Amino acid sequence: MLRLEHLTLTQGGFALSADLSVATGSKLALIGPSGAGKSTLLNLIAGFSAPDQGRVLWQDADLTDLPPGQRPVSILFQDNNHFPHLTIAQNVGLGLRPDLKLSEDEQRQVREALHHVGLSGMEGRKPGTLSGGQQSRAALARVLVQKRPLILLDEPFAALGPALKVEMLQLVDQVVQETGGTLIMVSHQPEDAKAIASHVSVVAGGTVTAPIATDQLFANPPQALRDYLGG
């Protein structure tokens, strides 16, 4: 279980608080207006931001003071974070070893991860020579080799077309199922949340609701979600 315990953060004039738990193996979508704090919440979990107060716990272990690299967390951002001068295999390999001194077994893991996301044969290509969808697949392969139990998605597929986005979300879904991972994804489209998320938290008005089962939430949306969805 991921526990966000009485977390508060102020940055500039913006304040966010969160006190909730995310069950292991669940797939949580964060929905809410622009600027409401969805990315901020992911950054707190990943360790890129520190809370003013409160704790982040994973399976009862306190992560609050751990640097990002030591947390059981992989995060995928919108720009995919590829290094343009490195090959796709090297970009994926960075998920295993920042110095890229990979053992044979680690090189095999990289090849397997690329195979898993449908990029076999593209190991030696540079990111700039891949399509947007292929770059997203490569970023997902890096998450795969890391084998971390918490996977955070900060809208990595927003720039892809609708069909490709659905395909990538299905691939994420499959990866999360296979690894028994716990997924937290920022979602601007209710359809994406409905397609993949078991639960949704609404981020609005400086707070984050506890996860609500997706069907239940959309059947009876709270006011904050109705305001966001409009109509």
Ligand SMILES: Nc1ncnc2c1ncn2[C@@H]1O[C@H](COP(=O)(O)OP(=O)(O)OP(=O)(O)O)[C@@H](O)[C@H]1O
């Ligand atoms: N480094 C920072 N310093 C000061 N304020 C920041 C910083 N990063 C974000 N903010 C502010 O914090 C608030 C929350 O931003 P955040 O990016 O988390 O929102 P979001 O819900 O992810 O938005 P969007 O859906 O537009 O991506 C915003 O008001 C933003 O301007």
